Structures are given as C-alpha cells and as structure tokens.
Amino acid sequence: MSRSSRRHPPASAPAIRGTGHVRIIGGRWRGTKLAVPDRPGLRPSSDRVRETLFNWLTPALPGARVLDLFAGTGVLGLEALSRGAARAVLVERDPGLAATLREAVTRLSAQAEVHAADALAWIDGCRNAFDLVFLDPPFADGLWAKALEGLLPRLAPGAWVYVESPTDLPPDVPPSWALHREGRTREVRYALYRAPGHHATVTLRPDDPPATTE
Template sequence: MRQKGKSAPELGQLRIIGGSHRGRKLTFPALDGVRPTPDRVRETLFNWLMPIFPGPRCLDVFCGSGALGLEALSRGAADVTFIDQSPVIASHLKTQIQLLRADNANVANADALSWLRAASPDKPWEVVFLDPPFRKELLAPALQLLVERKLLSTDAYVYIEAEAELNPLPLPTGWTLSRHKTAGQVQYALCLARQTG
C-alpha cells in the first residue's frame, strides 16, 4: 500500500432500498459536501414516482453519491445519466455502475450548468433529480436551463432537494409543486414540469 502522496478519500456507504438491487450496499467518496439523500426521503420520493416506474429516462444532476440515480436504475429506469464535476466522484460512480452491471447508465464528469447548456439528448428526460450544493445559487439557473434547452419531456417530473430556508422555490413559469416536505434543514419537492411554448 502506498504511504506517500495524496491518500484516497474515505468511502461512505449507501444502500439501495428498492427494485432489482434492493439491499445492495454501494460506496461513494465521502468528500466535503457529498450527502446522499437519506433512505427515508428516497423511499418517499420513489413512492411518489411509482406510477411512472419502470421505464422513464432519468437525469441525475449534481449527482454526488449517485444515490438517486442508482435507486432509479434498480427500479427500472430506461437509462440514467449522472453529472458531477468531481473527477473522483465520477470515476468511483463508474465503478459502482459496473458492479451493478448497468449498461443503461453513463457518467459525465463536468460542471453541471455548463453540461446543461451544451446538452442535446436524442430524447428528452422524463425524470430529473436536482440536488445541488446548498446556498451556492445553483438551483435557479439549473431549472432555467432545463426549460430553455428543452431537455424535458412533456409533463416531466423534477425532484428538488434544497436548503429549507429557500422560499419560495424558484420554479419556472407553468410548473406545479406536486409534493413537498421539509425534514430539518432540508426541503424536498417533486414538481410537474409542464412545458410551455
């Protein structure tokens, strides 16, 4: 084992809570600011999304541990695209996806807003997970880019995790808040992203 140079980051652990990989434990680099969506919140979210699973195309922006996208894969997403600017996270996530033998997932190591500005998918996404670093003014521009770049299918669902004090959520025109809860310092919401124009 190498003793010199930069040591590898400590690994945290997350558990897939439903679907074909239910109970499977995966790891993620426990870097500063990386906080997997808690099991209870994930369970609530996927109960909300149950009517459209399996089958949707999913985008996990600011993916961090990848907990949301990995859960979506387990529950039958058609495909999942993960975006994160950390090369350590992106590389590790590719390894975890290989462990799941998920050939319908891909990982982009990129700044999320820059990636959204340049994105031109073959088909629009039906579910988007948005869990940006808190208090960095990233949520509103990410939401606007989803609309401006026409990256969403008609009546797509967008899941948002944000700091509890962000009120109101900066939803684009025409979007509706389908579900909303607060847990301590965090709020989470599922929005119906009706496309206009």
C-alpha cells in the same frame, strides 16, 4: 449531491474509496452499497427521504429516461434504475466521484452514462430529453436558478423534476410547473414537480399536509 467548482475537471481520475456508504433501498439492486467519500458538501439524500420520494414516483419510473444532474454518490439515479427506469445519465464534476460512479455502473451492469463535467456546462450542451430529473445541487453554491433555466429545454412533455433545497430557502421554479408533493426534514425541503405537457393535472390537494421526515 456533491460540491461544485467552475473549473473544468480532468478527463479521468482514480475512484475514491468511501469512508461510508448509502444503500439502494428498493428494486432489483435493493441493499446494494454505494460509497460515500468524505467530501465537503457531499450530502446524500437520506433513506427516509428517498423512500418517500420513490413512493411518489412509482407510476412514473417504468421506462423513464433519467438525469441525475449533481450526482454525487449516484444514489438517486441508480435507485431509479433499480426500480424500473430505462436509462440514466449521471453528471458529477468531481473526477474522483465520477470514477467511483463508473465503477458502480459497471458492477451493476446499469444502463447509465457517467459524465465528469460541470453540471451547468453539461446541460447547456445537452440535446437529449428526460422524463425525470433529480436536482440536488450543493446548497452553498446557490445553483438552483441557473440549473432550472438550463433544464427547461431538456424536459420531455410532462416530465417530473425533483428538487432538494434548504428548508427555509425553496427555489423559484417556473410558474407553469405543478407541485405534486413536498416534504421537509429539519434541514432539507424536498419537492416533486411536474412540467407542462401531461394530459391530466396531478397536484397536491389542499387537504394533503406536506410530508415531514425527521
């Protein structure tokens, strides 16, 4: 996830040298470091949250078409590719972060496209369908409703949608989406939904407590 602005970004920019890093934690690129630059609002999903998420997603990853809409470091989209997804699209408005993402994609020879663009404008012009979407926008900008609205025509039948939000402010998702799993940390609620169109309904059973990650 990264900060966002409504101005259209320059076409290209030099890559940012990270002041920290986050690791891909599973699959063929396990242990690979990705730069985490010092950017306001940049908040990569923690290792524990990603470990939980990708345990949930294991059956859905092989061959999946993935969209990481507010990509930031790209760790969610690249983790999905590392674990068997077919291809990914990473959308990041900040041109420096997008350049860093392109360097990572080239270094890994990943089947991924990087777009330096405003996420909402990009999804409005997109005509592809996705099997898995990561939606982790900047919390301060309140973009969930607009992003979810833009995503609806871009979801394949039975697509999975992962959403991060503040713990005390879960976004309103379409009523037709089935909640598969959810968890919380002190600051973040993370939830995996399934869109309509799958032949079997898989939801969180009433006796399954939500995951908690400190």
